[in-house]
Structure formats: C-alpha cells, structure tokens
Amino acid sequence: MSAAPQPGRLIWDPASGAGRLSVEGDWTLAGFEALRREAGRFPAGAQVRAVDLSKLGALDTAGAALLVDLLGAERLPALIAAGPALDESRRALLATIIQAQAAVQAAQPPARPSPAAELLGRIGWAAEVFWKHGVGLCGFIGLTLETLLRSLFRPRSWRVTATIAQIEQIGLNAVPIVALLTFLVGAVVAFLGATVLRDFGATLYTINLVGFAFLREFAVLLTAILMAGRTASAFTAQIGSMKANEEIDAIRALGLDPINMLVLPRVLAMLVSLPALTFMSMLTGIAGGMVVCAWSLDIPPSLFLSTLRESLDVRHFYVGMVKAPVLAFVIAVIGCLEGFKVSGSAQSVGEHTTSSVVQAIFMVILIDALAALFFMEMGW
Structure with missing residues (x-):
C-alpha cells in the first residue's frame, strides 16, 4: 500500500x-x-x-x-x-x-520603445544605411575608373561590340520616349509662360523662358531622370539575373574580369548616349515651345529662332551639356552596383532594381541642384 x-x-x-x-x-x-x-x-x-x-x-x-x-x-x-x-x-x-x-x-519580445526612441532609432538606421551606400558607391566608382584606365592600354580587352549594342539599347531605343516627353514639357513651359507673361504684356519673353530652361536645366534633367528609370533598372536587372544564375561566378572562374566585361560597356555606352539624348532634348523641347508660341502667341518660327539666337548666349548650352557626362556616369555605376548586390533570389532582384532607380533619380536631382547653384554663383 x-x-x-x-x-x-x-x-x-x-x-x-x-x-x-x-x-x-x-x-x-x-x-x-x-x-x-x-x-x-x-x-x-x-x-x-x-x-x-x-x-x-x-x-x-x-x-x-x-x-x-x-x-x-x-x-x-x-x-x-x-x-x-x-x-x-x-x-x-x-x-x-x-x-x-x-x-x-x-x-519573449523586447519591450516596445517609446515613440521618440523609435523615431531616433529609425533616423540613425537610415543615416547608417545612407553612409554605407555612399561608401560602397565611392568604392565602386574607384574600381570602375581603375579598370577603365588599365583597359586603355590593352586594346585587346576593349568590348567594342558590347558597347555598340548597349548604345543601341540605351540611346537609339530611347529616342522616341525622350523626344516625346521633352516636346510636351517644352509646350507646357511655353504655355505657362505665355499665360503668366500676357498679364504684363511681355509674351515675347516666353521665347527666353523656354530657351533658358531647356538649355540649362530641363533637357539634361528630364533626360537623366528618364535614363535613371529606364536604363539603371535595366542594368540592375541584367546583372542581378546573371548574379542569381551564378554566371558572374563562372566569369570569374574563367579568369575574366566582370567589371571589364559587364560594367565598362554599359558605362561607356551611357557616356555616349546621355549627352546625345540631352542635345536632342534641347532641340525637341525648344521645338515644343516654338509650336505653342506659333499657335497661341502668333509668333512665327523665324521670329522665334532669331530672338532665341540673339537673347541667349552659347554658354547656357555648355552649362547644360557639361552636366550630361557626370550624370551618365553616376546613373550607370549605380545601376551596375545594385546588380552586383543581388543575393540570388527573384525577390532580391526586384528589391535592388527598385533601389537602383530611387538612388539614381536622387543622385541626378542632387547633382543637378548643386551644379545649378555652382554655375549661378560663378555667373556662368
């Protein structure tokens, strides 16, 4: 018991x-x-x-x-x-x-921090991410420039065919959308300028407004933003898909340089395409303004062109064109860098494609704003 x-x-x-x-x-x-x-x-x-x-x-x-x-x-x-x-x-x-x-x-989950602490934490995290992106971008720019300088003295390493193919995809295929967009924006700028200046009896200065805006700012800015959304995302998706399929590892296993094979052709093609598209954007934007002036203000094209030639100096054209290669290089480098950051999944390809577009557009606007302030202060 x-x-x-x-x-x-x-x-x-x-x-x-x-x-x-x-x-x-x-x-x-x-x-x-x-x-x-x-x-x-x-x-x-x-x-x-x-x-x-x-x-x-x-x-x-x-x-x-x-x-x-x-x-x-x-x-x-x-x-x-x-x-x-x-x-x-x-x-x-x-x-x-x-x-x-x-x-x-x-x-057990940690205690939820106060809203102020959470806000400061998010700000600190964002600042850290921004700093890491900046450091990584600077390092990749240095690596790209180093590879470019080394390849200049080795003609056998030049990827002429790949560069020409990229120029066709980046430049020629983008001509219709860039021309249409800048033509419409030029028309809108001329229409707004005519609407405002009509109250002062100064509608003739609409010509100056359209020419000044497109030669200095709008042509290069609109073209760069379009290329950032169209081309930077394409670069990231192409290189990211290769990274996910381990094709870049295969390139390295064969003793080849991925920077020389994948990055340099895209960077050089962008350096050729964006200035050319910017020049075309200047022409189409001014053409859009000329059409609106002829239709709304009864200013004939001959008067429009003669006034434009007399009132605007050629330095405005140079100011707009000199920014194009810088923006082209930054857009191409950001698109390629985000492609190399892909971890291997389809979700990672999408995330880095989105990130490349956001970063490229941000850098385009930032560089253009700093350049505009610099040129204005210098009186150019």
Missing part, C-alpha cells in the same frame, strides 16, 4: 538567522492550489542561504516550477548545492525547469 500524500510545506524560521529554508511534503499538481497559497505566505525579501530538501516527498513538473519561481532560477542551483544532497532525478527535473524558463524569457 502506498503512503498517503503529505501536503507540501515551507519551514522558515527568520529568528534563527541561519537563512535555511526547509521544503517538506509532496509538491505535485494534485495539491497545486494549496502549494501556491503556501508559497504566497513566504516573505518576499527573505535572505535564503540554503535549502533543505531532505524531507521533500513527491515532486512533479508543476511543483518544481513553483519552487523555481519561489527561489529564483539564478539562485536555486547554488542553494541546492549548499543544502543536503538531492537525488539526481529531482536535480535533473529542477534543471530542466530552469532551462525551460530561461528559454521562454529569451524568446
């Missing part, structure tokens, strides 16, 4: 000063409510130096968890070691409960 269950008890004598706690009776699920009340009567700030488990009866998971909560998972192993010896099965049960509670506490 089995012995009758003994209710669990805690024996604590604070007057003795020994700091020893005795645990007696059965600590099982059957008497869990009574055990919890018994544990609740134990003083919270008691200084326990050792635990006596020699009179401990039956022990299961529920009782062991209650003892661990009562004495603390950090202190319980040391308290048991300071008291009388405990059999291995019960010691293993208590150790298992301690490990399980530690795992649960580690898995």
